[in-house]
Each structure stands twice: as structure tokens, then as C-alpha cells.
Amino acid sequence: MQNQKTFHHGNLKHALLQAALKLLDEHGAAGVTIRAVAKETGVSHAAPVNHYKDRRTLLTALACELFKEIVSTTLTRLEDSSLTDKERIFSFAVALCDYGLAHPNRYQLIWRSDLVDHQDAGLLAVMDELYDALCAELSELPGKAGCDTDTLAVSLWSMAHGYIDMRLTGMFEPHNDSVTHEPRFRAMLELYFRSLQ
Amino acid sequence: MQNQKTFHHGNLKHALLQAALKLLDEHGAAGVTIRAVAKETGVSHAAPVNHYKDRRTLLTALACELFKEIVSTTLTRLEDSSLTDKERIFSFAVALCDYGLAHPNRYQLIWRSDLVDHQDAGLLAVMDELYDALCAELSELPGKAGCDTDTLAVSLWSMAHGYIDMRLTGMFEPHNDSVTHEPRFRAMLELYFRSLQ
């Protein structure tokens, strides 16, 4: 059991992630520079290299933590046993949408393949966890429109991700903060579910 | 009528865009720097400022040209009068998917809101042109599942964009080059169309 304040700084590795998250929220992915993270943490500009060998590694670790948040809140919603089959399926898309609109910078970082290593084992494991959970829900549905489960899962996730991503660019509709009530997204989900009957 | 080789360089503005496109294809958006574009064009590092006031303006102009390509190829496909209603709708999604998988760097640049100004009038006009064409096709369908046209259009576009975007990260499936035949994407489109009946 190692103390909180061993070594020079303590556990700098975790402190760096915290600082990176703060900078991400405040200034977007472009603001999460090695040097800014180091300054925010109160350490010299080359200190982070001991814990994350380069910026890509740091941002990958951060993206992994962020996706864990998404998985966690999604699975928590599914613990409600009073949900209908339809609502259980919708939970995946709605949780993703809520998170994306509430934390645009976090959501966008996750999908920045130039900044994040999407072959990272840790990140793949977390993503698979959510994907597998979605497939498990879908496979229990009575009618599946003659589609395999993967097609249904990828369809739903694609629609949700595409909507969030394009909405964050401000392309389709002006970005407002009424995240809780999203009539268009609901209509899209209803349309999706309709095809399964 | 102004000559091709007026002024110092000729029409540097167009040459810069060409160089930017080459660098984009070869090295991704991160490789399209003002200085690299200038060097590729054979001018000094500060020459581009006379035609594009900063990097964002240059990349926005480039993104606009790229989206024009997408609109052009999509509308060309629609000129085939032998297409069924379903195939006409699919053309929008398939053209987008083909383009995205054939030119990952180009497609990804278009949606990089940190690099491209999505409020740019020129870019908005081109995007609206494609969106309006899609809505025109959708509004002629007999059954619309009780949805307004916008919901149908945003659903289809979201699904297509989300699929392309996530596929380019290599998240769902290994990225291969068999762009022409995409069975999963076809199945997703069939699922979408099924919900309209």
C-alpha cells in the first residue's frame, strides 16, 4: 500500500489526468497541451513524460476515463427494472446524447483519431463493454426485422453518434442547452424502433 | 478578364487550395499548416495571408470545395431516371459513405469544427443544397411513418455520418478498402427504409 504523497509530487499520474480534464472542459482538446497540463499541475513542462510518454498517450488515457463515465451512467440507467424493452434500448442512445450535449469537448475528444489511439486495449475494452451490453438488450427483442444483432446495434449507435456529432457542429440546428428534452432525437428513436416491429 | 499569370505568382489563391488538398490527402488535417502549404506552393511562409487571413479561413475554403464534390457526385447519381424511390433515397447515404471511405482525411476535415468555420455562408449554402435535395426526395414518398420530413432527413444523414465517422476510427470493424460493396451499410439502409413503410 503506497502513500498518497510518496515520491516527489505524490501520484502525479492522476493529477495530470485531472488537470487535463479541466483544460479540456475549458478550452477544448486543442487546449490540452503537455505544457499547459504541466503548468496546471504545478510541475515543470517535461515532468509528464515520466507518466505518459507523449501527448497521444495522455489523451488516450483521458478518453478512456471519459468513456468509462458514459458506460457507467448508461448501465446505471439500465438497473431500473421498470423500463420497457423499448426504453431499455433507447437508454443507450439517450445516455450518449445527454453526455455529448452536456460535455461537447469531452465527447468530441473521444472520437478524435488523430489525438486518441483507438487501438488502445483499455479503450477498446470499455467500448466493447457498452457495445456488448447493447447487443445483449437487442438480442432479447422478439422482432428483429430479419437483421443480425450487429446491424441493429451499429444502426442505433451510428444514428445517435451522427446526430450528436453533427449537432455539436451547429450544422442542423442551433445548439441550445435544453438537453433534457430533445423531441427530434426522440422522434428518430421512435422511427428506429418502428422498423424492428 | 484577368490573365492567368497576373501579379507575382499568378492566382496564388487557387494554387494554395490545391497544395492544401495534396497535403490533406497525404498527411491529414494536421499536415495542412500554413507554412507547409506555402512551401508546397513555392512561396514564402507569410505569403498566404494575403489570400486567406488565417489557417481557419484556408481550411474553411478547402472544406467548402470538398463538400461541393460530395454534392456534385450525389446530384449526378440522381440524374439516372431509372432509379426507384428507394434507390434515390439511398443514393444520398451511399454517395456520402463512398466519399468518406475513399477520402478519409477529406471527410474528417469537413466536420472538424475546431478547424473549419461551420457558420461560413459559403459552406452553409453548399450543405443546404444537399440537405434540401434530400428533403425534396423524401417529401415525395407515399408513406412517411407519421414523421416530418426533417426528422426523416436528419435520421438518414445521422446514421450515414455516424457510421462513416466511427468506421474511420476503426472502432467497429477493421478498415478495409472494399468501398464499393458494403453489406452492412446496405442492411442499415434497408432497415431505415423499412421503417417508412
Add this chain to the structure above:
DNA sequence: TAGCCTATATTGACACCGTCAATTTTTAGA
């Protein structure tokens, strides 16, 4: 307790980057 070894942190350097100011060169038009 003394000393060594490794993990950790600092400093400084390098080549890039975007952008600006000052300057020079070219061109258009009176």
C-alpha cells in the same frame, strides 16, 4: 545508519507552428 540504484523531476535545447510588423517588389491605373 550508510550508500547505492532507480524512479522522478528539472532545465535547456531543437525544430516546428500561427501570426504579426516592417519592408521590398510588382502591378494597375491615372
Add this chain to the structure above:
DNA sequence: TCTAAAAATTGACGGTGTCAATATAGGCTA
């Protein structure tokens, strides 16, 4: 031909990631 504007160059500034060299602190063994 002359002048003013447009275009291009040069040089500088603060910022970036990353590396090498150096300094320091901690755990561990003797």
C-alpha cells in the same frame, strides 16, 4: 511616367511536442 495599392518577403514573437543532460528524492540492501 508616376503613384498608390496589391502582393510577397523577411524577421520576429510566443507557443507547441519531444528529446538529452542533469539534478534530486525515495526505496532498498548492507
